[in-house]
Each structure stands twice: as structure tokens, then as C-alpha cells.
Amino acid sequence: MSQTKNPRRVEANEARVKLVSVRISPRKLNLVAQSIRGLKVQRALNELEFSHKRIAKDVRKALYSAISNAENNHNLDIDNLFVAQAYVGKGIVMKRFASRARGRSSRILKPFSEITIVVREFGAEAAKGAA
Known part of the structure; x- marks a missing residue:
């Protein structure tokens, strides 16, 4: 008895990649x-x-990885792909302290973030494949 296969989180004409723990603030990413x-x-x-x-x-x-996933895992045509979604989320924040004058200290925040890229195939072939 094996576990049942999980349903796909994206549509039949899409491929997704998620890059986690990127050492940059979400605003810059x-x-x-x-x-x-x-x-x-x-x-x-x-x-x-x-x-x-x-x-x-x-x-x-990460985008190269999404393109490779689309081509190898989902049999999509890479010439008909476009970036359907690219969104950023917050990750952990490392808190550090720096020495300041007169024996004081100040907090330094080192944020992490994550990015998710979804590529989608467009065109007549994609419409037939999704139906």
C-alpha cells in the first residue's frame, strides 16, 4: 500500500519553481x-x-530551473512560455547587534526572502493540452 499521488498545484500548462532562503530583503527582491x-x-x-x-x-x-521543469517534467514548448507569476514572500530575519559609541549597541536586521516563479505556455497547443 503506497501513498496516493498528490494533485498538481499548478495547471497542466504551467511549471513552478520556488527559491527559499534568499539572503536579501523582500522589498529589493x-x-x-x-x-x-x-x-x-x-x-x-x-x-x-x-x-x-x-x-x-x-x-x-531559478527561471532556468522553471524552464527546465516545464520542458522535461511537463512536456511544454519552451518557445511558447512566459512568466505568468513572479511573487516574493518574507522569510526569517536574523537579528544581530553592532557596537556603537559610549558602550551602546544597535540592532542589525538581516532579512531573508523567497521567490516563486510560475511559467505558463500560451498558444493553440496549450489550449488543446489543457482541455
């Missing part, structure tokens, strides 16, 4: 997520390649 939201995947990869943000490199790796 959301700027990068906004820049790729709604774009075709090739355009989004180019946007991340030439972005000056430090975290764009990690987001680019």
Missing part, C-alpha cells in the same frame, strides 16, 4: 520580480542577464 513579470521567458532571461541588481543572478538560475 520584488524589484527584480516586477521586471520579469508577464514577459516571455527569453526576454526575461535577457532582462536578468543585464540587470545591475546583485540578486538577478540567483533569480535567473
Whole structure:
């Protein structure tokens, strides 16, 4: 007796990747997520390649992973993919203290965040596959 298979959390024409424990604040990561939201995947990869943000490199790796998941696991055509969703969530916050003048100290917050990227296939083939 084996466990029953869990239902898919995304539709038949979608693939998802989630990057957790990213060492950057959610506010900064959301700027990068906004820049790729709604774009075709090739355009989004180019946007991340030439972005000056430090975290764009990690987001680019996550997007590559989503594209690979779509191609290998879900048999989607990578030429017809676009970034349907890219959203950011809060993670843990490490609290540290720094020494200040006159024997005082101040708190330093080191936030973590997570990003979820959903790529979706569009076109006539996707409509037939979903039905």
C-alpha cells in the first residue's frame, strides 16, 4: 500500500519553481520580480542577464530551473512560455547587534526572502493540452 499521488498545484500548462532562503530583503527582491513579470521567458532571461541588481543572478538560475521543469517534467514548448507569476514572500530575519559609541549597541536586521516563479505556455497547443 503506497501513498496516493498528490494533485498538481499548478495547471497542466504551467511549471513552478520556488527559491527559499534568499539572503536579501523582500522589498529589493520584488524589484527584480516586477521586471520579469508577464514577459516571455527569453526576454526575461535577457532582462536578468543585464540587470545591475546583485540578486538577478540567483533569480535567473531559478527561471532556468522553471524552464527546465516545464520542458522535461511537463512536456511544454519552451518557445511558447512566459512568466505568468513572479511573487516574493518574507522569510526569517536574523537579528544581530553592532557596537556603537559610549558602550551602546544597535540592532542589525538581516532579512531573508523567497521567490516563486510560475511559467505558463500560451498558444493553440496549450489550449488543446489543457482541455
